[in-house]
Amino acid sequence: MARKPVEKPAQTISGMPAGDPKHAARATRSAGRKMRSSLLDGASRLFKERGLAGTSISDIAAAADAFPSQITYYFRTKEALFVEAACRDMLYVAREAERAAFEADTPRDYTRALVESVTATDSVAFFAEALTLTRRRQDLAPLVERTIERLHGEGLRAYAGQIERHGWNTLRDPDATSRRFWAVAIGVMVEGYAMGRSSDALRREMLRVLGEQAATKPAGDNARLRLVGERDISRSSSSEGETSS
Amino acid sequence: MARKPVEKPAQTISGMPAGDPKHAARATRSAGRKMRSSLLDGASRLFKERGLAGTSISDIAAAADAFPSQITYYFRTKEALFVEAACRDMLYVAREAERAAFEADTPRDYTRALVESVTATDSVAFFAEALTLTRRRQDLAPLVERTIERLHGEGLRAYAGQIERHGWNTLRDPDATSRRFWAVAIGVMVEGYAMGRSSDALRREMLRVLGEQAATKPAGDNARLRLVGERDISRSSSSEGETSS
Numbered sequence: 039m040a041r042k043p044v045e046k047p048a049q050t051i052s053g054m055p056a057g058d059p060k061h062a063a064r065a066t067r068s069a070g071r072k073m074r075s076s077l078l079d080g081a082s083r084l085f086k087e088r089g090l091a092g093t094s095i096s097d098i099a100a101a102a103d104a105f106p107s108q109i110t111y112y113f114r115t116k117e118a119l120f121v122e123a124a125c126r127d128m129l130y131v132a133r134e135a136e137r138a139a140f141e142a143d144t145p146r147d148y149t150r151a152l153v154e155s156v157t158a159t160d161s162v163a164f165f166a167e168a169l170t171l172t173r174r175r176q177d178l179a180p181l182v183e184r185t186i187e188r189l190h191g192e193g194l195r196a197y198a199g200q201i202e203r204h205g206w207n208t209l210r211d212p213d214a215t216s217r218r219f220w221a222v223a224i225g226v227m228v229e230g231y232a233m234g235r236s237s238d239a240l241r242r243e244m245l246r247v248l249g250e251q252a253a254t255k256p257a258g259d260n261a262r263l264r265l266v267g268e269r270d271i272s273r274s275s276s277s278e279g280e281t282s283s
Numbered sequence: 284m285a286r287k288p289v290e291k292p293a294q295t296i297s298g299m300p301a302g303d304p305k306h307a308a309r310a311t312r313s314a315g316r317k318m319r320s321s322l323l324d325g326a327s328r329l330f331k332e333r334g335l336a337g338t339s340i341s342d343i344a345a346a347a348d349a350f351p352s353q354i355t356y357y358f359r360t361k362e363a364l365f366v367e368a369a370c371r372d373m374l375y376v377a378r379e380a381e382r383a384a385f386e387a388d389t390p391r392d393y394t395r396a397l398v399e400s401v402t403a404t405d406s407v408a409f410f411a412e413a414l415t416l417t418r419r420r421q422d423l424a425p426l427v428e429r430t431i432e433r434l435h436g437e438g439l440r441a442y443a444g445q446i447e448r449h450g451w452n453t454l455r456d457p458d459a460t461s462r463r464f465w466a467v468a469i470g471v472m473v474e475g476y477a478m479g480r481s482s483d484a485l486r487r488e489m490l491r492v493l494g495e496q497a498a499t500k501p502a503g504d505n506a507r508l509r510l511v512g513e514r515d516i517s518r519s520s521s522s523e524g525e526t527s528s
Binding site: 088091168170172174186210221224226232246247249 | 336408417424493
């Protein structure tokens, strides 16, 4: 897609010392970041409310007190802005969920806190919409890919840390657990939002589908905690490369 | 949304005995069903190839050798046709998967056959796109709701039948297993299609995320097959009603 030629956004920083180019550049960069961030905030709110088709570039510009040309300058297209706003939201909600679950003492409380946090917002549904869009817009795939990598990476780190801190016994490898969590979240939300489910119903459905991820008591009772044959399946499918099994 | 006034589709049945109104009505109904089905076939193929935005009503009409007015007569809007085609496809692929998995002798083979069948087509991604669309078009929700109910109902029946036939030991309640299967399928596909994954990579990821659903040997080894505390979670979240937990 060809980049639309647009003017650079007008300098809006007042009282800048004209004689210090370094300071001026820094101030411009910081103002740019601020504008970018406020465009993403406005876009995120409007897109979640009205969807991609129901939101125009000028709506977003108006919401962020900016010009439409600033949106095309920073993001090129509405679709790219949609995907970036959704990715940002998703990482934010994931971090919030980990924070909310950090104090949990048992695997069940941990899962409940994560699920409660994730189902309380529509960020996962927003992200799923961005994923659906990206299927037809492979130019936007790299950002989505980085987001999913971070999501799984941070999820894995948080879960592994929790297991370590509490001495929980995980029922499957932590990487698969984190991937399952997000796959189930996306699946349950996409389905639930289509059916107009309440966040309470989404929470219950997600807990039900997830089941148990880990068990509290590791000692002397190991046999109860192993899933027969589980190791083999996750091993043969653990690589994302193109080796056939 | 107001229904667009369109003409009834022209009678296309030739050689119909004009003196037998019952026969004529039956023949018209059957021709109508045929046209409807061929419109759904064409729509399904084009929508999967090009998405909702990339497909027009006249493209679909041309593909089915019909008039655009026939599409609005049978389905009202492009969006309604999209959702109906996706729902039909989804139930079809679910039935195909159960057929492919029917002969499996072990839980692992059963899951593998299901996953292989489901990841070999883009029907789940198509359905997920319909779900995303339905979120903004709640007038289309009833069809989606019926489809999901049938999906879970038939999945549950098939899985329970398999357990019964082979004497497998299920690791969780079969209803949750079937729900998990489809939630994971939707989540993995939505993510995987955004990232342009091959069906082979989708298959591996889905197997990995699903893990084990049941175990082959029920006798004398029960302790290995139970997930600690699992019962409690699925119980407290098993109802979709509005009781608070």
